[in-house]
Amino acid sequence: MFEKVSADAEFIRGEHDVLKFWESGRIFDKLRKQNAGKPAWSFLDGPITANNPMGVHHAWGRTYKDAYQRYFAMNGHELRYQNGFDCQGLWVEIEVERDLGFTTKAAIEELGIDKFSNACKQRVLKYAARQTEQSIRLGYWMDWDDPDTLRKLSDGIGRDEPVTITTPSGKTETGPAHQLVGRLGCPEWGGSYFTFSTENNETIWTFLKKCFERGKIRRGHDVMPWSGRAGSAYSQMEVADGRKLSVHKSVFVRFPLRGREHEYLLVWTTTPWTLTSNVAAAVNPDLEYVKLKSKRDGAVYYFAKENLDFQRLSREFKEGFGRPEWEWPKDVPKLKSIGQIFKEQGGFEIVDTITGADMVGWEYDGPFDDLPAQQQAGGVPEDDSLADKTGISCHRVIDGGRDSKGKPNVVAGEGTGIVHIAPGCGDIDHKLGAEHGIVGIAPLQEDGTFTAEFGDFTGRRANDPETAELVFEKLKEKHLLVSVESYPHIYPHCWRTGDELVFRLVDEWFIDMDWRDEIKAVTEQIRWLPEAIDGKERELEWLTNMRDWMISKKRFWGLALPIWIDDETGDFEVIGSLAELKERAVEGWDEFEGNTPHRPWIDKVKIENPKTGNVMSRIPDVGNPWLDAGIVPFSTMHYNSNRDEWKKWYPADFVTECFPGQFRNWFYALLAMATMMDDSPPFKTLLGHRLVMNEEGKPMHKSDGTAIWFEEAAEQVGVDTMRWMFLAQNPAADLRFGHRNPDKRVTLETPDGPADQTAEGVPTCAVVSAPADETRRQILITLWNTYTFFVNYARLDEFDVTAEAVPVAERPEIDRWVLANLHALIQTANTEMREFNVAGFLKEAARFIDDLSNWYIRRNRRRFWRSKDAGDRDKLAAYQTLYDVLVTLTKLLAPVIPFLTERLYQNLVRAVDKNAPESVHLCEYPQADEALLDPELSQRMALAQLVVNLGHGLREKTSLRVRQPLAELRFACANPAHLAAIENLADVIKEELNVKQITGCEHLDELVSYTYKPNLKTLGPRYGKLLGAIRKELPELDGDLLAPLRSGQAVTVTLGGESVELGPDDVMVGTEQAADWAAADQDGVQIALSTSLTPGLVQEGMARDFVRHVQQLRKDADLEIEDRIVVTYSSDDGEVVGMMETWGEYICRETLADAVNRSDASPAGGKIVTVGSVEVSLAIAKS
RNA sequence: GGGCCCGUAGCUCAAUGGUGAGAGCCGGCUCCUUAUAAGAGCCAGACGGCGGUUCGACUCCGUCCGGGCCUACCA
Structure with missing residues (x-):
């Protein structure tokens, strides 16, 4: 028989029980075994950064992943269940550096790259273990590694003693930790994939080799955004993620023209440090320039005519910089026009107007010609081909030229129309420098400080505000400073550390992206959801605009780029696999062997240049981390090791991720790499979703303590509740979760005992979520109450689930109605889940749960209450119907709320049938039985509900409480078929509305x-x-x-x-x-309610009032349902006394009273209640 | 700068070239209830502004105002 169920669902405790049950019963393993060999459904997981514990925002996407996987598993598909961890790259390095207290790359080299790489591996394993535990708590079913094994490996890294582990597939392996770690996620072992695995890195080599063979790998000598802190250049994707509104000191400077006494070019820049490296000045030949004479010192300035009165950043001043958080900074004054600046400096006159073309070729003196860098032949660093030139000798006005789209590089507007050109400090500058054959001066070293050739600047940081002050000071001494101001603009920062980037001339490696049309063609073949976002257009837009992919990084922990170079000739080769490398190796292989293909171990291996016989070394750079994530459709599906297996799983049926940013990151890397590898889409459908926000739609921040940790939400809100909320949300809109109160500490009840901080030592705080509370109250609690109602009555009645089923056709209409709606819901569930629209399914499911509780059960309570009678087929039908509905609903919702459904299933099914599948998650997903669908019946019931609603409305309007019986309700319908439908359900309506008679009429003309x-x-x-x-x-x-x-x-x-x-x-x-009747109509149904009260009706109404009050007293006195009582009341009112004569027996029956006694005095402890319109004193006592 | 989307009730969101613009939450009131921490009903409350097309516009078009998103190397 069913277990007794308490009214309190204790959702969270139940979740912990279910987790234990799944683990001890090895339910997930059984599911995989059950589905092995069935048709594949391929999900590809986007790797989560294994660098920190999960927050509540990670749980949204992971809930989608789990729900769809569970759905397809219940529909008989074999799945891979492979979670992914993103393990390599700067983000890990930065955190490890922080832990070690390092601030420079030199410190890492001093420590030893091997030790540093090991520390990175350790950190990744540590947080992979943590995220694994958190994911398990979410109910996310994946082929997880044992978190303790991961921690054991983490501890073993860098030690010689071998460790022994058990893999998820049950194999026992022994070896040095670093060797084992390189094989994590391999097919024989199972478990999550780690992008640092040897397989993953090696498959990227395969990709890069293909690029190389198509001639797409090139070395670039370019000015790139650079972080002095990280000692690394940043790719276009990273820069886009790290732009911030910043305020810099910008400066107007004058460059004295040679051979023109007291005449100057007026130049403006936001990066004063670059003036040290100025080589030329660019104009637009087609633009008009003015010759302005300043009254203060008689100096003559040249600059674009349009700029004289140009209101600089006037729009930004009013409207900000294009994002809500990018408003004009309050402490920055509005910018002055150039005219205004000169006016304030004593006034001016315009002497002449010329064109830019007139100016080209003019020579000038640079602002820092005293620096050795400016005087060095061939520039800095020296370029032998330009040895006849110095920075100083190149100072002249040049044509700024046009970009690839034909737009002039130099325009009027901001600035002066004369652009200072420093080929060592700017991208366009560098290109212009090359075109004009002028020298370059690159001032910065790796750490972002000036090199030795810069006098007082040497050793200073370029982006240090004091450096700018030094520039201004020196300019002032030379009488070249015109004006300084605060200038707000969008400036690139390191997206991870927030450090300002500078621009530095570097050698980096690129993939030429001139094959972008191939990627776009692949993109077109993919289904992008949700449609409202138009992901395809976004991706195509990125693909159209993106530049060549910078894949190198001058760092330590990451993919070892497989590029070997001949230092003497510059020849380079890309190696496609470790086997190829071994074959080509001429030295160092023995030293490398047994290590993972990371720095520093891989760097030992040298090959020979077949052309020259020279030894080639690997470039020291590591790879862009999106290569790591982009290769996973190949590396994790064994492209290199088992092509048939790969074909079974590729392309993935489904991918889902949080989309902001990913169009240029993961999605892009996937598409580009799959196009190069196979010229095919790596996945068929993508579902993107937005972000988790606080209740106001604003981001939650780690820094101010408003970001919610996963455990805080899980143990306070409950995981099932969260999952429903996540899955019911429109993925195209931000989810307004709620907020964390950092000042209100709470102690969480966890299975391991009370906890008042996370594993990382962060205090746990109160989490408030209104949408979660609503979800729990309206859906989960309602479902639970429905379930407890069924179980507790079924126990009393000893309902036998094995009893022969009453044929559905013989069950009452309301049973057939609820079954019809159930099967309509099954249909919806299957279509919407296959369309990846779980929210559409849940909307209907919520409505069904509400109907089940507040219509089906409410209407049928008395069928369940009837005393036991073996021959009561109607009662049996009720039990069988409700049982069937609950069991089916449990299965339907299993992918969504896996914990609660498991609890229901265990009691509803397993408790009475030991042969049933052991878990709801091992059941087949319900399929609709078309024979049970009955849209016409559903519609008819909706009509009855409509009549009841109209009737309640009329009672409200006419102030006739429902306890007051009314004589008659008449109705008429525009559609004659509806008439019969409503008549069919007359009993339901009569009871619900408390009317004596229901009459269907052709028309209600007389009323x-x-x-x-x-x-x-x-x-x-x-x-x-x-x-x-x-x-x-x-x-x-x-x-x-x-x-x-x-x-x-x-x-x-x-x-x-x-x-x-x-x-x-x-x-x-x-x-x-009309009079005595209240009428209403809706949707072609008219009803009229008789409002005239006969004395008999009034009396009955009073009797029901009386009963109601007695029941309330019983409840207040906490009496048991079967306790018998004696009722005492006092009233002289004739109506009450008369009522009691007629209805006394009824009252006794309804309230289990042995007697109802009238007393003259108000009874002791009596309560004054209103019966009809009369006040009565009332008391009860147990008899 | 370029492109796109959106302005509907106090809040979160619907629908629609057609009469009374829906729902949920919140609030006020009433009712019902021995499954329910539930429920039912009523009340209050909205198409950003201005033009145009149309018999009729919240809907289509234009424009302004206000939000948001994407994109961009403006020195």
Whole structure:
């Protein structure tokens, strides 16, 4: 028999119980075994950064992943269940550096790259273990590694003693930890994939080799965004993620023109440090320039005419910089125009206007020609081919030229129309420098400080504000400083550390992206969801605009780029596999062997240049981390090791990730790499979703303590509740979760005992989520109450689930109704889940749960309460129907709320049938039985519900409480079929509305009057302008003229002076009530409720009031349902006394009273209650 | 700068070239209830502004105002 169920669901405790059950029962393993060999459904997991514990925002995407996997598993598919951890790259390095207290790359080299790489591996393993535990708590079913094994490996890294582990597939392996770690996620072992695995790195080599063979790998000598802190250049993707509004000191400087006494170029820059490295000045030849004479010192300035009065950043001043958080900084004054600046400096006059073309070729003196860098032949670093030139010798005005789209590089507007060119400090500058054959001066070292050739600047940081001050000071000494101001603009920062980037001339490696059209063609073949986002367009836009992919990074922990170079000739080769490398190796292989292909071990291996016989070394750079994540459709599906297996799983059926940023990151890397590898889409459908926000739609921040840790939400809100909330959310919109109160500490009840901080030592705080509370109250609690109702009565009645089923056709209509709705829900579930629209399914499911509880059970309570009678087929039908509904619903919702459904299933099914599948998650997903669908019945029931609603409304309007019985309800329907439908359900309506009689009528003419309104939709097209008159006059016509319309006949009337033919569809009929009847209508159903009260009805109403009050007293006194009582009341009122004569027996029966006694005095402890309109003192006592 | 989306009730969101613009939450009121921490009903409350097309516009078009998103190397 079923276990007794308590009224309190204890959702969270239940979740922990279920987790234990799944683990001890090895349910997930059984599911995999059960589905082995069945048709594959391929999900590809986007790797999560294994660098920190999960927050609540990670749980949204992971819930999608789990729910769809569970759904397809229940539908008989084999799945891979492979979670992924993103393990390599700067983000790990930064955190490890922080732990070690390092601030420079030199410190890492001092420690030893091997030790540093090991520390990175350790950190990744540590947090992979942590995230694994958290994911398990979420109910996320994956082929997880044992977290303790991961920690054991983490501890073993860097030690010589071998460790022994058990893999998820059950194998026992022994070896040095670093060797084992390189094989994590391999097919023989199972478990999560780690992007640092040898397989993953090696498959990227395969990709890069293909790029190389197509001639797409190139070395670049370019000015790139650079972080001095990280000692690394940043790719376009990273820069896009790290742009911030910053305020810099910008400066107007004058460059003295050679051979023109006291005449100057006016130049402006936001990066004063680059002035040290100025080589040339660029103008737009087509632009007009003014010659302005300053009254203060008689100096003459040249700059773009348009800029004289140009209101700089006026729009930004008013509207900000394009994002809500990028408003104009409060402490920055509005910018002055150049005219204003000169006016404030004593006034000016315009002497002349010339064109840029006139200026090209003019020579000038640079602002820092005293620096050795400016005087060095060939520039800095020296370029032998330009040995006849110095920075100083190149100072002249050049044509700024045009970009690839034909737009001029130099324009008027911001600045002065004369752009200072420093080929060692800017991207365009560098290109212009090369075009014009002028030297470059690259001032910065790896750490972002000036090199030795820069005098007082040497050793200073370029982006240090003090460096800018030094520039201003020196300019002032030289009388070259015109004006300094605070200038807000969007400036690139390190997206991870927030450090400002500088621009530095570097050698980096690129993949040429001139094959972007191939990637776009692949992109077109993919289904991008949700449609409202139009992900395809976003991706195509990125693919159209992206630049070549910078894949190198001058760092330590990451993919070892497989590029070997001949230092003497510059020849380079890309190696495609470790086997190839071994074959080509001429030295160092022995030293490398047994290590993972990371720095420093891989760097030992040298090959020979076949052309020259020189030894080639690997470039020291590591790879862009998106290579690591982009290769996973190949590396994790064994592209290199088992091509048939790969074909079984590739392309993935489904991918889902949080989309902001990913169009240029993971999605891009996947698409580019799959196009190069196989010219095919790596996945068929992508579901993107937005972000988790606080209740105001604002981001939650780690820094101010408002970011919610996963455990805080799990143990306070409950995982099932969260999952429903996540899955019911529109993925195209931000989810407003709620907030964390950092000042309100709470102690969480966890299975391991109370916890007041996370594993990382962060205090646990109160989490408030209104949408979660609503979800729990309206859905989970309602479902639970439905379940407890069934179980507790079924126990009393000893309901036997094995009893022969009452044929559905023989069950009452309301049973068939709920079954019909159930099967409609099954249909919805299957179609929506296959469309990856779980929210659409849950909307209907919520409605069904509500109907089940508040209509089906509410209406059928008395069938369950009836005393036991073996021959009661109607009662059996009720039990069988409700049981069937609950069990099916449990299975339907299993992918969504796996914990609660498991609890229900265990008690509803397993407790009575030991042969049933051991877990709800081992069941087949329900399929709709079309024979049970009955849309017509659903519609009829909806009509009954409509009548009840209308009736309640009328009672409210006429102030007639439902306890007051009424004599009659009459109704009529526009559609005759509805009449019978409602009559069929008359008992339901009678009881619900407390009326004695329900009568269906052809019409309610004698009870109501009718109003007529034109149907504009049908009449408009036919009568056009006449409509105004029709609208006005039709309601005023004599009702008799229009009466035939109500019986479906057409009439012809004169309206607006013209004859108008009206069919039944052309006129809408409304009702108004007559005396003693209250009427209402909706959707073609009219009802009229008799409002006249006979003395008998009044008396009965009083009796029911009396009963109600006694019941309340029973409840207040905490009496048991079967306790018998004696009722005492006092009242002289004749109506009450009369009522008691007629209804006393009824009252006794309903309240289990042995007697109802009248007393003259108010009984002790009596309560004053209102019976009808009379006050009565009432008391009860146990008899 | 370029491109896109959105302005509907106090809040979160629907729908629609046609008469009374829905729902949930919140609030006020009433009712029902021996499964329910539930439920039912009523009330209050909205188409950003201005033009145009149309018999009729919240809907289509234009424009302004206000939000948001994407994109961009403006020195």
